[in-house]
Amino acid sequence: MSRYDYCWLTSVQLEQDFEIASNEFENVNAGLKQDLPRFMMLTTRFINPLFHSFFYMQYVRLYHSLSLSPITSSIIGLISST
DSSP: OOHHHHHHHHHHHHHHHHHHHHHHHHHHHHHHHHHHHHHHHHHHHHHHHHHHHHHHHHHHHHHHHHHHSHHHHHHHHHHHHO
8 A cells, every 4th residue: 555545545534534523513513502592591590599599698798787887877877867
């Protein structure tokens, strides 16, 4: 077998491997495109309650830290006395 024959066989094998890999990629990519809307819906249903819980935890923490602050207490006292 000459060097040219070997290179030709190698390039043919590489082209076949590329076609196989391309077909696998297209199949996986098509499946992911089909599943993407469902994934986004499930993600939204999971993340929204977590976001709201985190927001309200931070809100309560801020409210308590402001209500316990001496400066805030004196301002609230001045506002409520008028």
